[in-house]
Structure formats: C-alpha cells, structure tokens
Amino acid sequence: MSTIVECKKLCLRRCMLALVYSIGVQYLLLGFFLFFINFQVLHPLRWISDTISLLFSFYTWFSIIPLIGAVVLYSILLGKSFLAVKRYYPTRFQWLIYTAPRKVLFFILHLLVGYLTTWLYANYWHVDYRNMICDCFGTKCINSRYLFLTCVGLFAACLHFTKENLRTDPELEFPIIQELMLVRIRSLLYRTLYNSLLRSFTPTICFGLVYWLLGGILNRYFAGILAIDVDESTLTFFSIAANVRLIFYAWILAAQILSNMHLMQHFFAIHLSEEVTFVIERKPVLCGVGVEEITLVDALSSSLVPVVQNLAAHDLYNLSNNKGDPRRKEIFALSVPGAHPYNWNQLSAQCLSLINAFTEELTTALKKISTVKSTPLFASIKPTTATEAAEKILLRQYNETYGIRRMMTEPSIENTTTTKQMSPACKRVHEQVEKLKKQFDQALRTTFRTIPGLYYMFGEPEGAKTAYLLSNSDTILWVVQGLAGICAASLTEDKYGVVQVTLPQVIKSLLTLKTELDKLNNVNLNGKKMDRNFITLKNGIKRSLYNICTVFRDYLRELVESTEDLRKLQCYVHYVET
Known part of the structure; x- marks a missing residue:
C-alpha cells in the first residue's frame, strides 16, 4: 500500500506543477491580448507601458479570479483523466454509459472556461463591445456585437472539446528524444501561439456566416427575456463583414481560448511524462x-x-541502452549476506509477468476474430533423432524374432448405461428440434445485425479487444526491449551468471508473443490493413530477439531445449526473419 501511496504522491506533485503553469499561462495570454488591443503605432513606448501597467493592476488581478477558479476545476478533472486506469468497453453503449458523466463534466468546464475568458477580455474591449445592453435610438437594445463575441468564445471551447475530448481521453506521449522540461514548454508555447492564430481564422469566418443566418433568432430570444428591443441594423451581412474590429476581436478571442485549452492539456502531458530514474534497491x-x-x-x-x-x-x-548507468551493476549484483541475485530475480519475474499476462489477453482476444486461422504457423512435426530411430529398429527386430505382433488399438466402447438408443422417430424429432433451434438462433443474429443502430450500439465489433490491447502496448514494448537489452549486456557485464538462469524463460516468452502477433498479419483492425500499434510492437519484439540471438548465437543449443524454438531462433541468427 505504501508503494501505491508514494506513486500517487509523485503524480500529485507533477499535477500541482502543471496547475501552476496553467494558471501562469492565463496571465501570459491576457498580456498578449492586451498587447494586441492597445496597439498604438505612433506611441510604442506608451503602448508597452500602458499594457504592462494594466496587466499588473489590482483590477486585472481581481477580475481574473473567476477564470482561475474554472482553470483549477478543469485541471483537477484533467489530472484525474490522465491518472485513471484505462478500461475496455466491449460495446459502444457501455462506453457511453461509463464515460458520459465525465464527458458532460468536461463539456461544462469547457463552456465555463470559454465564457469566463470572454467575460474577462470584454472588460478591455472598446466601449461599444463591453456590455450586453446598449443604447440605440433613444431606447435600450440587445448588444449583438457583445452577444456575437460571447458566442465565439463558447464556440471555440466547443470546438476544442469536439476535437480533443469527445471521442478520446487524454493520453501521455513520450518523445523519442527526451529534452529538458523547460525546452519542451518553450517550444510548446511558440508552436501553440503561432498555430492557434492560423487555425482559428477559418472557424471564426465560418461562425460569422452562421451568426448572420441565425443571429436574429438568438438576439430576439435574449431581447424577449430582458424585455428590450433588437437593433436589426447590426444583424445584416454587411454590418458583420465590414466591422473589422468585431472580426479582429473574435479572431483573437478564439485563438486565445484554443491556445489556453491546448496548453493546459499539454502541460499535464509534459510534466507527467518527464523521465524518472528509479532506484534498483532501497538504501538503508x-x-x-x-x-x-x-x-x-x-x-x-x-x-x-x-x-x-x-x-x-x-x-x-x-537503462538497457545506457552502458554508463551504475544501476546496471546493481541488477547483476548479489545480495550481502546470502549471495542471492534478488535484484535480477525480482526484475525479471515482474517483466515476465507483464509480458505473459499481455500474451494471455492477446490470445483470448484473437480467438474472437473469425479471420484468424486456428492452424499453427509452423509445422508441429517433431523430427526423429538418430537415437530414437535406432531404438525403433531394434524393437521391430526383437518383435519379429520372437513372433510378437503389433497390438491393434481397440475401439472405445461407449457407455450404454448412460446413453440410450433412440428410435428412428425420436431421432427425427430430435434432429428437427435442433435444426429449428439453429435457424432461430441464426434469425436472431441476423435481425440483431440488420436493425439500424442496434448492432452499432450493443454489439462488440470484431477485433475491438485486440485493437484496444495493441493501442495500449507501449508499456509492453518498452519492457520487452529493456529486458532484452539487459540480457544481451549480461554476457559481458554479468560476472556471476545470474541472467543465464532466467534467459530461457525470457526467450520463450518473447517467442510466444511473437507467434501470437504473427496471426494478425492478414487481419484488418479498425478498418486498417496494417495497424500502426501492431507494426510497432511486432518490430520491437523482433529487434529484441535479434539482439539476444546475435549475442548468444553460440550458446542457443544450451539455453533452448525445444527443437521447434531453436529452429525459429536460427532465423534470427542468420538474419532471415521477416
């Protein structure tokens, strides 16, 4: 239990640091917004000084508190989504039932962040864009410009939710080349701020066209609630398209909201995926x-x-790739006192447990795929050795000398006491009932699949469990390659030969997993002929087997007892495995 607590503490510290960055980015984005809004080309020094003084004023700090509160709530839900244990949902209906509450909460928090961002930025717009109600023709009217910008903020939040959180859950991505965290954050900021301006322009223009068509209905609805009039002159296409300031505000606002949501999610991904150097054994x-x-x-x-x-x-x-890491010596070291390889035994046992458990789940999932052939990939005929052939010849000569005939295998006698002989009439009735039963079952299956939407919601797609296992196989991929790398390094670094005891089990587990993956060579997963996760995992296992066979090529006959496994390994020794 203490180990789980320490693991959660590690994740909590990183989530808190990501939350601090998410709060800090609110001031950064607000500073960029004020920098654009207070643009003064003739007075650059005044432009910069006014922006800085406004950003650090007490009014700004007080006004941003509601947005920070929404960011904290969103970060809590985001952190829980990253730390949650992934679960497989056989049907879309189960996925909808179990994920709908979290998705709805995510959607509400998106809308809350979008609205509060619009409300905060509205305090710094031009006076004609700040309030919901404005003066027009001596009376009170609904401010369509303010309503337009508010809808833009909500639309940008919904756009990010649809792209990033509607169908998928937040996932960690480990970069191929590990960089410093500050370098990753800096590149993320530059890339996000630049791309958000480009990616938000087209949605803003499209939203302007939709608002021109449906904005009148929305304005009349709010005007009816507030019991005020509607200024129809601000709802025409020309009034919206010619209002450069309105389009500029909407564009900057959409870019800010998309940047904010994108940065918060990637702050958590960067901090949680930062490398950790774990110890091999606890130091007293x-x-x-x-x-x-x-x-x-x-x-x-x-x-x-x-x-x-x-x-x-x-x-x-x-660790398996870094030869200068001192922890490699601890793995091959013996305990004092006792001289037992505790470190290697525990590490190899845990790695093999993960690999074998994944292989068993994959084997069970493959049995549900109709296109996977049940015949073995390799011939299971065991070649006869010279000793066995000589023994058979001597036995046959002995039998011929003493006139001993081969005993014929008698057919098995059925238990007549338990199985009664049916009459021809009963047999015909029984066959007819079985036939009707099969027809009824087939009719139900056909009906279940033909009714529109029924099988889509309540049926399990073929190969869905296999695709799920492959999409979450990054841990197994790293474990396989790490374990194989340590085994390959043991030939020169393992002074006591602790690895050679477990090496046959490692080879057997990798071959078993490779055999199961070979069954998917001609299977379409998720409508794709070659699944990227499948290719990555299969190539990782092949690299691991090549690594082991290249190092231990002269000792494979002593390590592997099965002639079939030895024949497979010879393909890796001679580099002919594809």
Missing part, C-alpha cells in the same frame, strides 16, 4: 529505517497508477 539509512523511494520493480508492478508504470517501463528501456 541510520537507525535501520528505509528511505521512502520507489524501486524500479515496485513502479513496474503499480498497475493501479498506470502513469508510474509507463515511466518505469521507459526507465527500464533507457
């Missing part, structure tokens, strides 16, 4: 009290905190 301190550290084995076994498990698998992969 004074008074015999152990330091509260997370070992690599404990992190790999923390399935309830998948973020830490992914970090541990990535750390194992980096």
Whole structure:
C-alpha cells in the first residue's frame, strides 16, 4: 500500500506543477491580448507601458479570479483523466454509459472556461463591445456585437472539446528524444501561439456566416427575456463583414481560448511524462529505517497508477541502452549476506509477468476474430533423432524374432448405461428440434445485425479487444526491449551468471508473443490493413530477439531445449526473419 501511496504522491506533485503553469499561462495570454488591443503605432513606448501597467493592476488581478477558479476545476478533472486506469468497453453503449458523466463534466468546464475568458477580455474591449445592453435610438437594445463575441468564445471551447475530448481521453506521449522540461514548454508555447492564430481564422469566418443566418433568432430570444428591443441594423451581412474590429476581436478571442485549452492539456502531458530514474534497491539509512523511494520493480508492478508504470517501463528501456548507468551493476549484483541475485530475480519475474499476462489477453482476444486461422504457423512435426530411430529398429527386430505382433488399438466402447438408443422417430424429432433451434438462433443474429443502430450500439465489433490491447502496448514494448537489452549486456557485464538462469524463460516468452502477433498479419483492425500499434510492437519484439540471438548465437543449443524454438531462433541468427 505504501508503494501505491508514494506513486500517487509523485503524480500529485507533477499535477500541482502543471496547475501552476496553467494558471501562469492565463496571465501570459491576457498580456498578449492586451498587447494586441492597445496597439498604438505612433506611441510604442506608451503602448508597452500602458499594457504592462494594466496587466499588473489590482483590477486585472481581481477580475481574473473567476477564470482561475474554472482553470483549477478543469485541471483537477484533467489530472484525474490522465491518472485513471484505462478500461475496455466491449460495446459502444457501455462506453457511453461509463464515460458520459465525465464527458458532460468536461463539456461544462469547457463552456465555463470559454465564457469566463470572454467575460474577462470584454472588460478591455472598446466601449461599444463591453456590455450586453446598449443604447440605440433613444431606447435600450440587445448588444449583438457583445452577444456575437460571447458566442465565439463558447464556440471555440466547443470546438476544442469536439476535437480533443469527445471521442478520446487524454493520453501521455513520450518523445523519442527526451529534452529538458523547460525546452519542451518553450517550444510548446511558440508552436501553440503561432498555430492557434492560423487555425482559428477559418472557424471564426465560418461562425460569422452562421451568426448572420441565425443571429436574429438568438438576439430576439435574449431581447424577449430582458424585455428590450433588437437593433436589426447590426444583424445584416454587411454590418458583420465590414466591422473589422468585431472580426479582429473574435479572431483573437478564439485563438486565445484554443491556445489556453491546448496548453493546459499539454502541460499535464509534459510534466507527467518527464523521465524518472528509479532506484534498483532501497538504501538503508541510520537507525535501520528505509528511505521512502520507489524501486524500479515496485513502479513496474503499480498497475493501479498506470502513469508510474509507463515511466518505469521507459526507465527500464533507457537503462538497457545506457552502458554508463551504475544501476546496471546493481541488477547483476548479489545480495550481502546470502549471495542471492534478488535484484535480477525480482526484475525479471515482474517483466515476465507483464509480458505473459499481455500474451494471455492477446490470445483470448484473437480467438474472437473469425479471420484468424486456428492452424499453427509452423509445422508441429517433431523430427526423429538418430537415437530414437535406432531404438525403433531394434524393437521391430526383437518383435519379429520372437513372433510378437503389433497390438491393434481397440475401439472405445461407449457407455450404454448412460446413453440410450433412440428410435428412428425420436431421432427425427430430435434432429428437427435442433435444426429449428439453429435457424432461430441464426434469425436472431441476423435481425440483431440488420436493425439500424442496434448492432452499432450493443454489439462488440470484431477485433475491438485486440485493437484496444495493441493501442495500449507501449508499456509492453518498452519492457520487452529493456529486458532484452539487459540480457544481451549480461554476457559481458554479468560476472556471476545470474541472467543465464532466467534467459530461457525470457526467450520463450518473447517467442510466444511473437507467434501470437504473427496471426494478425492478414487481419484488418479498425478498418486498417496494417495497424500502426501492431507494426510497432511486432518490430520491437523482433529487434529484441535479434539482439539476444546475435549475442548468444553460440550458446542457443544450451539455453533452448525445444527443437521447434531453436529452429525459429536460427532465423534470427542468420538474419532471415521477416
């Protein structure tokens, strides 16, 4: 239990740091907005000084509090989504039932952040755009310009929700080349601020056309609620298209909201995916009290905190590639006292447990795919050795000498006491009932599939479980390659030969997983002939087997007992496996 608590503490610290960055970016985006709004080309120094003084004024700090509160709520839900244990939903109906509350909450928080951002920025717009109600022709009218900008803010929030959170959940992405966190954040800021201006221009123009068509209905609705008039002159196409300031405000506002939502989500992804160097064994301190550290084995076994498990698998992969890491010596070291390879035994047992569990789930999922052939990929005929052939010849000569004939296998006698002989009439009735039963079952299946939307919502797509396993196979990929890399390095670094005891089990597990993946060569997953996750995992296992076979090519006959497995490994030794 203490290991799970320490793992959650690690994630909590990172989530708090991501929250601080998310709050800080609110001031940064507001500063950019004020920089554009207070543009004065003839007085650049006054332009900069007014923007800075307005940004750090007490009024601004007080006005931004509601938006920060919404950001905190959104960050809490975002952090829980990143840390949640992934679950497989067989049908779309189950996915809808279990994810609908979280999706609705995400949508509400998107709208809240979009509205509060618009409300905050409205305080710094031109006086004609700040209030919901304005003066027109000596009476009170609904301010269509303010309503237009408010709808733009809500539309931008809905646009981000539709693209990023409607069908998918937030996921961590580990970069191929690990950079410093500040470098990643800086590049993220530059890329986001630039791309948001480009990507928000077209949606803003499209929304302006939709508002020109439906804006009159919306204005009359709010005017009826507030019991005021509607200024029809501000709802024409020319009044919207010719209002450069309105289009500029809408464009900047949409870009700010899209940038804000994108940055908050990626701040969590960057902080949670930052590399961690786990210890191999806990170091004792004074008074015999152990330091509260997370070992690599404990992190790999923390399935309830998948973020830490992914970090541990990535750390194992980096450890196998870094020859100068002193932790490699700790893996091959023996315990004092006792001289037992505890570190390697625990690490290899945990890695093999993850690999074998994934293989079992994949095997079970493959049985539900009709296109996967049940015949083995390789011939299961065991070649006869010279010793066995000589024994058969001697046995046959002995039998011929003493006149011993081969005993014929007698047919099995059925138990007549339990199975009664049916009459021809009963047999025909029984066959007819079985036929009707099969026809009724087939009719139900056909009806279930032909009714529009029924199978789509309540039926499990073929290969969905396999596609789910492959899409979440990053941890297995890193574990496989990390374990294979350590095994390959053990030939020169393992002074006590602790790895060679477990090496046959490692080879067997990798071959078994490779065999199961080979069954998917001609299977379409998610409508794609070749799934990217499948290709990545299969190539990772092939690299691992090539790595082991290249190093231990002269010792494979002593390590592997099965002739079939040895024949497969020879393909990797001679580099002919495809």
